[in-house]
Every structure is written in C-alpha cells, then in structure tokens.
Amino acid sequence: MKNEDLQNIINGLGENLEFTTEESEFLNVLVPKEQLHAVCSELKSNPELKFDYAFCITGMDWGKELGVIYHLNSTEFQHEIVVKVKTEDRENPTLDSVHDIWQTAEFHELEIYDFFGIKFNNHPKLRRLFLTPDWEGYPLRKDYVDEANMIIK
C-alpha cells in the first residue's frame, strides 16, 4: 500500500499524529505517548494494515528528548512504517509497553531500559539485561560520562 493511503488510514486512528517522509525511506509517524498503546493495537489488528512484524525496536536520545522507534512490517501486504514516540522527561521517563501486541518487544524493551533508563508500564519483569544490576547510569544516553571506561577521541 502506498504511503498516502497508509497516512489516510492511520490518521483516523489517533489525534495529533505527525507524518513525515523526509530524511527516511519509510513513512514516519510521531505518536504522542499517551496514545501509543491504542494506536499500536490498531496498527496490528486493522485488516487493511496488519502490521504484525516489528522488525526493529530502537531506543533513541534526541538530545532533549528520549524515545523509542518502532520499525513495523506487514507480512501479508509487505508495507512498512516507522512509529516514533518521544518523552521530554529525562529524570523518570516512562512509556507504555507494547509487548502484548508484538512479543518481541519484551526483550527489546529490556535492552532500552538497560541503556536509556526508559521504564515501561505493564512490562512483566523490568530488569537490567546486559549490565550488572548495580550499574549506575544509562550508557547510551548522550550525556553519559564515565572516565574509566569510555575512550573519546
């Protein structure tokens, strides 16, 4: 399905969604964080969209905001889309977990929590996956400083 048609359908699923196709080969949708779970459920269950395969879930630090980028693909129609969600709160960022929609998110959200500190509501067991449980700080954030372990040119 073409990007314009996708945009039309998805626009009806929530409010204040921002669409863009510049600087990316996919259609990007920026979703406000309160509507994330609802929009994502619709993206999966809507019979014309059917985005059932989340092939890449990335955490991101845009400098001011933290967020998550979901790359979605539909195995039936073979169209793809990118969903982005941002939060300005850097002290205690929380987002909704989508692991009940795409079960691969369970592990990816653990990774994002480990490296960015974003907590996910309704996650079955949020814990540090890669780093030791007593590690302080969130390494992949841009303001992470660690003189002992980081070598910066």
Added chain:
Amino acid sequence: MTDQEIKNKIKTEEYFVNMGPQHPAAHGVLRLLLTIDGEIIKNVEPDLGYIHRSIEKMSERDSYQQIVHLTDRMDYLSSNINNEAVCLTVEKALEIEVSDRVKVIRTIISELTRIASHCLWWGVMGMDLGALTTYFYAFRDREMINDIFEETCGARLTMNYNAPGGLMYDIHPNFVKRTKDFIKHFKTKIPEYDRLLTGNIIFQKRTKGVGVLTKEDAISYGATGPVGRGSGFSCDVRKHHIYSAYDRVDFKEALLTEGDTFARYQVRIMELWESISIIEQLIDNIPEGSVKEPTKAVIKLPKGEFYQRVETARGELGVYINSTGTKNPYRVKFRSPGFSNLSVLNHIAKGSKIADLVATMASFDFVIPDIDR
C-alpha cells in the same frame, strides 16, 4: 485418587539450576537460569551481557570505515555478511552504485560464509546430542572454506573484505578454481551428513516434536532465519528485499511448517544445497569491472535515517544509522537475529525436559556475541 489429587498430595519443590556462562552446551557465554520441577522445566530466564562490548556506543565515535571492522566481531560466523550490511547501508545513504563485479563477488563470498557457518552448526548439533564424531567431519569441510578465504581476504574468521564503495582488493587468481573444487567436494559430503545424522533413528526421536514454534509466535517474536522458516514464516531477506546479486540467481526459499527441531534442522540442510546452487550459477561468469568506487577518505553521510537488512546465517540482520551530517553517526542500531530468537526460548521450553532444551538450543544456533553486541 485421581492423578491430580495424587500430584497435590505429593509436594515437590521447584529448584533453580544455573546453566552457567561456562558450559559445554551453551554456545558461548550465555547464562540460563532454569526453574526445574524434577526433570520438567518451568521457566527459562536468560542473563546476557558477558560479552557485551558496547559496539553501538563505540560506533558513535568511529568513522564509517571503522564501524565495518567492529561488525566482524558481532556474529563471527557470518562476518562477511555483517560487513556487507554496513557497507550496503553506507552506499544506500551516499547513493553509490557499485559495479556488477562487486555485487557478484559479494554474493559468492556471502554464500561461502553461510556454508561455513552451517557446517559448524551441524557439527555442534551432533556434538550436543552426543554424536561426538560429527564435529570433526564438519570442521574438515570448514577448513577448506577457511583456506579459500585466507588466500583471498587475508583472514580466516574476521574477514573485513568489504569496504564502503566496494571491496578492499580484487579476488585472488586462484579463487574461482578453488571454489569450484570445493563445491565439487562438498556435494559428496552433504549426503554423508544425511547418513550420519539425518537418517539416524535416535537423532530423529530426539528432535521430532521437540520445541515446537507456531507461525504466529514466530512472527510476533520476530524469529527470523531458519528458526522462522522452520515454522512457516517466510522471511528470507534475499527474496523479499533483494540486495547485491540475488536478483540474478534462481533459488528456492527453504520453508517448512512443522516448527519443531527437526524442521529447523532440515531447513538448514536445504539451505546448504541452495547456497551451493547459487555459487554454481555465479562462479563461472564473474563480470569485469571496477572493484571499488571512489569515495572520499572521510565519509560523511547526509542527514537522515537509513536502514538496510541482510540475511545472515542466523536470520535477518538490520543496520539502522541515524546521521546528522557529520563524519560520525549519531546513532547506530544493529537489529541482531539472535536477540529475537533468544526471546522465543522461554516460550517453547516451558514444559519440556532439560535434554529437550539442549536439543532446541542446538537447533537455534546461537552465537552469543551476536546477541550481546
């Protein structure tokens, strides 16, 4: 008393067993915390990070040519394919069109890497199930491929032959002849593998019906590669998002529907045959052309987000580069196939026995540096 009443009266306790980071059957440093009741597994919790080298953070301060060298060490059994992924992303961003010669050579080397990885997988699968001889037979064939690589690329494991814009240098004059000899030799070996393991009744009893993964679960968990294809999820990147020279060869996607360990095993054996067929179609007519397109010494990608996916021996590897126009990327994310495959393990290991867990893990073919990055 009914069965359930008896079970309620006899109290059994669950206990924790650590299949620790140092273990002959975990393929690398993987720690699994098992909760077991007798011989039945109740919960599997993987604990990762023993070989985490923060490749993604390092990529944010390295140049694009240096990132290629980091990716070798992620999934070291498909190192050529990992390199190809980053190079393709950079070429897509810079809109460089590489010559046909480069595409064909990249494809041949990727398929040889896939054969080498599957050889090692086959040897280790037999070894995990107790047939210790298969390891030696598999390595005998893998050595031949390593020798070919050593002559052309200079290294046996971390090849680094791809560079953004093409290849590092041209292939060795002996490459074509040695590859053809290897293909001829290997075609007689796969039936030997079949006789040793595939047709063995003990092996079939250990793997049929064990660790079943349904198609919906495979899609939802993002399990790609032979794991997904053994469950009926058609996810071969070489077919759906064609790259390099895969549009000019004719091959089938290995797809089965049972979803058990034996199906995943058979998918990989079928992939061995398909890889041989791809190499045979390409090896005789490698087109002439330039081996490397000129790029600037300091590569700067334009502002934007770029995504490229390739098919490694384990599944779909995705490279996501977010660039702000400088010489280092702003964010690099590697979507590793092993990470998504590992998340399936808890789901399918519940209710099976420890011996089944070992067989299932062998069929998933984990390489832990790929999961840990």
Added chain:
Amino acid sequence: MNFLIMNIPLNITSTIHDWIYSIMPETAASITIMVLIAVAYLALFAVAGLYLVLLERKVAAWFQLRLGPNRVGPWGLFQTIADALKLVSKELTSNDRVDKFLYNLAPYFVIVSALIAISVFPFSKQFQAFDINIGLFFLIAVSSIGVIGILVGGWASNNKFALIGAMRSGLQTISYELSVGLSILTMVLLTGTLQLSEIVEVQRTGGWLILQGHIPAIIAFCIFMIAGTAETNRAPFDLVEAESELGAGFHTEYSGMKFAYFFLAEFINMFIIASIAVVLFFGGWLSPFGITDGITWFPEVLWFLIKVLVIIFLMMWFRWTFPRLRVDQLLTLEWKYLLPLNLANLMIMAVIIWMNWTI
C-alpha cells in the same frame, strides 16, 4: 577350595605352588597362594584398565579422522601410565559438606564388584581363579553391586547435578539388568549349566552357542549387546555423564585417584560385558573351527582376548557414532520393547530346544 593351577608354559606356577607348600604349613601356604592370585588379578585389572583407555582414544581418533595419542612412547603406549601418574599425584579436593564416610566409600563399591566379577572368567582351560557351579548367577549378582557405589557417590557429594546423575544412572542400571539377565537365561537353556567352564566345554563339542541356537541366539545376542552397553553407562546411553548437559554427572565432585576408580571401573565393566558375551555366544577360549587345537604350546588365552577385543571395538563403535537417548526414551526402550522381546525370545528358544531344532 579347589584351585585350578595356572599353567603358564614352563610350569612356573606349579613350581611356585610346590615351593610355597614346602616351606610353610598348609593353611599359611593356601592363604599365601590366595594372596598371590589376588595380586596377579589386581595387576591384570590395572593393566587392562589402562590399556583399554588408550585403545578407546585410538579408536575414537580413527573414527574422527585424526591420530590420537602418539607422543608418549611408541604409538602412545605410555600415555595412560602418564595419565595415571598425574591422577595419583592430584590433590583430593572435596567440599566440606560431603558426607565423609559415604563419599570415601563409594568408589570402592564399583571397583570391588568389578574385581570380583573378573575372577570367575575362564580365560583358558587352566586359567580360571574361581570355578563354581553357579558361575553365571554369581556373576550377575555381583555386578549389580556396582549400582550402590554410583548412588552413594551421587548422594554423598551434596551436589544437585551429581544427585540427578546418580538417580538417572540408578534407574538405568536397574532396568537394563533385567534384559541382561533374561538374554543370559535364554542361552543357559541351551547349555543346561551355569558353570562357566562347562559352558565352554559344551561349545567345544557342539560348536559356538550362537550357531547352535541360530535365530533366538542371535536375537539374544543383539539384546545382550544393547542392554550391556546400557549397563555400563556408555553411549548411546551415557546421559548419566552427559558432558553437554549437566557437568559431569555423578562423579562431578570426585578428583584424583577416586575419579580414576570410577573411570577405570567403567572400562572394566565393559571388559566384563564383552567377556560374558564371548563365553556365552562365541565359544570362550576355543579357536574357531578348531584351527589351533593341535598346537599344544599355543596359549588359548590369546583367542579369548582377541574375541573380547572385537566385542569391545563394537561397543566403542557405538559410542562414537550415535547420539544419546533421552531418559524417558531409554526407559521406553527397555520396558516396552526389549523386555517383551526378551520374554518372547525365551519362549522361542524353549520351543526350539524341545523340538530338537538346534544345530
């Protein structure tokens, strides 16, 4: 007690026997003879164990397209001596919560039962330490004592993995003893006697038992080989010590000499199973078709050893080719397939003997 004199060519032993009887009173002399024979068997046991380990490594290497130990001594002949020296000099570590008495006792069960079992075999006409008229029965009874050693060792180690391994081994051995006993019983129907030297005599006149009993004897041999391999915890039934699953099974906590005891005992058990097979099915120390019967100086021990080595090679071949079975598949194999097959085979053999259809 009746001792059959070991007749090594040149009559050394009868000379020693007479000499000892001449210098000591009778009871002391017979005790000295007993001690000498025991020491000789211990030496045989140690040497056999050591060289069987080397043979296994060489055979494994041959299957795996490589060479095997060939540095220490010509063809690696001194390799296991070097290994034994290393094991003897190792520190005996254990954790402080093991049950000290049982932990130290466990290896001796397996060793002693293996040693007692060797003593009844007829290595040749004159070379048998203990020829009693319930030979086979005694043999089976004694070899089942070894299980106690494994269970006690696993329990006393205070280690989850060791306990799981010991439990698995216990139930495996107990199940397969049934099959071993029944297949032996099938052949006893043919011979009519339990005394081992008599069984060999029956085969001298009538031909090897496996030919005399044709179909049921061949079936009994196949079942005996499968059950015997399972008795000794060798692959494909070696989930007890499955390295790729749970560490090292029931001997995880043992090191040094005690580990060596368990290890050697496994090889001696293999020797015992092979010897039973040779005596019962393949004619013991008799030469095939009576080739060397006329040559008096030819040591018949050599025929016995050659046949035993062929059967041991077969068991090693199993180990390096097949993957291993899961524990419930193992039990299914025994209780649902081998046991009914064995009982049916017993009936067939009985019918054949009754109708005089033996060869």
